[in-house]
Amino acid sequence: MRRRIVAAVAALAMTVTGTTLAGTPAQAAPTPGSPGIGDSYYPDYGNGGYDVEHYDIRLRYQPGTDRLTGTTTILARATQDLSRFNLDFVLDVSSVRVNGWSATHSRSDAHELVVTPARTIRSGQLLTVVVQYAGVPSQVLVDGYTGWRRTADGAMAVNEPESAWWWYPSNDHPLDKATFDVSVSVPDGVEVISNGVQPRPPIGELLGWTRWIWRTTKPTATYLSFLTIGQYDIVTDTAPNGQPVVNAYHVGLGDLAGAARASIERTAEVVDWASGLFGPYPFEAQGGVAGPLDGIGFALETQTRPVYGPSFWRRGANTYVVTHEIAHQWFGDSVSVADWRNIWLNEGFASYAEWLWSEAQGEGTAQELFDFTYAYYPADDPFWQVLPGDPGPNRIFHSAVYDRGALAVHQIRLAVGDDAFFRILRAWTAQRQYGNGTNEQFQALAEQISGRDLSAVFTTWLFTAGRPELAGDATAQARVATPPQPKSWARIQEAHRFLPR
Structure with missing residues (x-):
């Protein structure tokens, strides 16, 4: 018996000093997941330490009072040993459970819900996080703003780069995509629309309520989930x-x-x-x-x-705004930004899709739209001081990200030729489907497929202030001197006039 006690004490001592009896390192102590995912523009958006696989969002909403009650179940996997982790959320939380055990929760900063599980979470472990909550979303402000728009007969949760905070807890960044089940109970006669398909028709519940169910089976960024009621x-x-x-x-x-x-x-x-x-x-x-x-x-x-x-x-x-948003299903939704500074990859290509649609409809070619857009903004216009490839967190929806972004896309097309250009687009959307991408990765792919060094094009049109010169191309100079206005121009400008906050 004495030998057993001595051995146990020795093993304990070796564990404390970082070594087990067998000589292997002791398991490191779990640490908190980071309160941000690492975005350069919005460092507190998203969270570290876990990866979400699925959200099951079950809500009850009363349009007359704008009161929302809900239970969201998050299925995730830990990516590190966790002592605690964060969710992005702003409504009042009544309880949190992690893998069936009651967890403590607290608030940190404007939209951080800090969850401390009753038991340590190990890297690779599956997590089932159940959050119960309630509130009046339109009255909950972050920096004077709410992403929940109350309307006369309902509400809308639609915005970029954030809107999830006001209706379900999440890891709110495009780097962490997931699938969704959204189930909402509303008074009879009120409709609920969300993403994906309806696995079954609306279901009547007791006392004059109807439940609407929507399902998204492909990975979705949180800001691309939505809810509209009315x-x-x-x-x-x-x-x-x-x-x-x-x-x-x-x-x-x-x-x-x-x-x-x-x-x-x-x-x-x-x-x-x-x-x-x-x-x-x-x-x-x-x-x-x-x-x-x-x-x-x-x-x-x-x-x-x-x-x-x-x-x-x-x-x-206006089919141009429809074309813009549909093009985003490839550029922005399926292939999402890895960092919000890469917003050009969304807006530049969606805007250029409008130019391609214009050409298909016989209302102005892409070249004619390039010429007119280039001439539309004088050389001394502040428009040219915004860098589409890195516009800054307060200018991700600046018109330069859209219009100069489209100009840059056209310059890439001219540099590589049509065959390589469209092969680049199809390769980008195929190779990174349901994932993320950066400006640098797109440039590398474009250079690989075209066999050309595109550094000058990307630097000049995306990362250099001032209107780029078309020097050395007399034909181009003549075209942009007094270009005719394409028939599609007015409709395209209307499609860009109204932007998210």
Whole structure:
């Protein structure tokens, strides 16, 4: 017995000094997951220490009071030994459980929910995190702002780069994509639209409530998930590729309803056209949502089903904004930014898709749109001082990211030729499908496929202040001297006029 005690004491001593009896290192103490995922523009967005695989969001919403109650179940895997971890969330939390055990929770900074599990979490371990919560999202402000828009008959959770905080806890950064089940109970007669498909029709519940269920089966960035609640006409159809099409139109659009339908009902056509340029459509459903008059003032590429504010329909139908948001399904949704400084990879290519659509519709070629856009902004315009490749956190939606971004895309096309250019686009969307990318990675791919050094093009058009010279090209100089306005120009400008906050 004495020998056993001595051996146990020796083993304990060796463990304390970092060595087990067998001579192997002791397991390091678990550490907290970082309160940010490492984004250069928004360092506190997202979280470290785990990777989410699926969100199951179950809500109850009362439009009359804007009160939201919910339970979100997060399925994740730890990427380190964790003593605690963070979620991005702002509503009042009543309880958190991790793998069935009650966990403690507290607040840190504006939108950090700090969760301390009852038991240590080991790297590679599966996590089931259940968060129960409630609140009035429109009244919860972060820096004077809420991502939840209350409307006369419901609400909209649609925004970029953040909106999830106000309706479900998450790892809120495009680097951590997941699949979604969204289930929302609302009073009878109220519609709920979200991403993906409906695995079953709305279900009547007791006491005048109906539950709507939506499912997203492809990896989705949190800012691309959405929720809109209110009075909607829902139109369903089948796309040329056999996928379900779900379009929704707020019943209060009045005189704008016709223009909204004439635009959004062409979604399947635009998807079919874009698939020929960018590769197979990457998601399981198609569609669009025309929001209410008192809703959002912009459009957003919410995955599978972009949402449009009413301003786009005031001058009639506008398929250019539809083309922009559909192009994002490849550039931004399937292949998302690895860091928000890479926003050009989203907006530059979605804007250039409008130029390609213009050419396909016979309303102005991409070259004509390049010439007119270049001439439209005088050399001394502050527009040219914004760098699309690194615009800064307060200018990710600056017009230069869109228009100068499109100019840069066209210059890349001219540098490599059409054959290589479209091979580059299809390779980018195929190789990084459901993942992320950076400016540097796109340049490397473009150089690999084209066999050309593109450093000068990328540096000049994306990272250098001032209007680039077209010196040495007399033909180009003549074109941009007094270029005619393409027929599509006004509609394209309207598509860019209303941007997220």
